[in-house]
Amino acid sequence: MLTKRNYSPEELTALLQEHGINPTGQRLEIARLLFARAEHLSADDVFVLVNKTVTKVSKATVYNTLGLFAEHGLIRAVIADPNKVFYDPNTAAHYHFYDVASGRLTDIDADGVRISGLPPPPDDARMEGVDVIIRLRRGDRPVH
């Protein structure tokens, strides 16, 4: 369940700062866009969308910014498609459907889902997150 939200410029600025991110013009614009859409966007999606607005942002900055946001926990990177990374403004625990044919990601609310019996992480390692991706294929025909 993505929380679609139109933050005011002040709220956005505060949000970035809370995450230790220096709120520059481009970063604010990218963040605004991500939270307003609340979809799963690829870097290129963001690049296209942000450049439809007044603010112009280069591809390098889009990549750097998305990486920065993910690193600081403002958004989350979703590895589901071998060809590209999706960025998800929803950092609450939730899972994903992934439509193999269309490459579309859909949220699965974590409420009601219970995963039990997972072994503890080995040694000195720390669990950073649990990704659950359910691959879907449309149509009636079995794969083979």
Next chain:
Amino acid sequence: MLTKRNYSPEELTALLQEHGINPTGQRLEIARLLFARAEHLSADDVFVLVNKTVTKVSKATVYNTLGLFAEHGLIRAVIADPNKVFYDPNTAAHYHFYDVASGRLTDIDADGVRISGLPPPPDDARMEGVDVIIRLRRGDRPVH
């Protein structure tokens, strides 16, 4: 739990045929290697390993073959690392630890793990598989 297994040439041939795959020399060699190692190998890993044997296989053929195997359910593609696809000779239900720093995948036996409360797939879609990837980070320091 990967099932390490040294198939005889006849068994391998039969295995491929059971999956509707024409058992050519290169394909047999790649399959042999995958099942004997029973690790999570990238296409390039396979390329390097197979060319240490007598049989020489081009990169294109390695990619095509791995794609073919995965398509026919002989092996399984694991999308965990944004940079490359891993191929897993274990097609039984199981999950993965993924060490973010080293890029290493480790198996989690599905026995004992229970996932409940997942919503049904939408519409006409069919569940093709459930991928569970637990991201690990080594060291004591929290991310931020």
Next chain:
DNA sequence: CTTAATGCAAAGGCTTTGCAGAGAC
């Protein structure tokens, strides 16, 4: 003035594709 952020273009890594040559039947 000093430090950080941005843009541009080039480079990089993984994977796919086009097409010619080799192999199987």
Next chain:
DNA sequence: GTCTCTGCAAAGCCTTTGCATTAAG
């Protein structure tokens, strides 16, 4: 001879990097 597979090289796509320019304080 026909159909399939293989190899090579080139192309493609997503992403990162190097470096000069610009903005911020």
